[in-house]
Amino acid sequence: MTRAWILPSLMVLCGVVAATGPVLRGEAGLAVAYALVFLVLAGVCSPLVFPRSVGEEEARRRSAADGRPVVYWRPGCTYCLRLRLRLGRRAHRLHWVNIWRDPAGAAAVRAVNDGDETVPTVFVAGRPHTNPDPRWVRELL
Known part of the structure; x- marks a missing residue:
């Protein structure tokens, strides 16, 4: 922390x-x-600056229920900040997981990025997208 x-x-x-x-x-x-x-x-x-983070399990559960993407991020990441700022008020519609606070979230990111903690990693319908274009994520919402 x-x-x-x-x-x-x-x-x-x-x-x-x-x-x-x-x-x-x-x-x-x-x-x-x-x-x-x-x-x-x-x-x-x-x-x-980021919406309140939830745990990895909770984010996946919520995403399965409402279909919203899950964003794995960490503080100090310029790409995460870029995504957050470009989403504006829509950022609160996503489920955010801080990988520095949630070891399960960090493990999920490493599992899909060849062992690296590359963020932001956005899961949409269970499929990972590493460092996606913020316009694309905004269109999902």
Whole structure:
């Protein structure tokens, strides 16, 4: 769980370091701008941007019941972030599994990606699609 927050924490730390110089020079506006930019970056890189994750078993059960795709992801993955941002509000219609929090989810991803934890991996009707085009996933919804 803690490694999901390493990148956002580093972004906040970089923001503090970047804002320190302008503060010491008396440029408060520039310091605030730096701090805000890095806080936004930290927020985007955090798990808070993604819908609430469920376990792998629960996601498969829900998918079988409602037919919605299951997305396996991990924090800090730029491709996962790209998919999430391009889906917009529709992202909540999918079932999301954080492979760093769910060992069964990580095992499912490794099983279909030759032992690699390549994400995002989207299961549609039981068939895996590794790093699919966000437009295609959006059309499924």
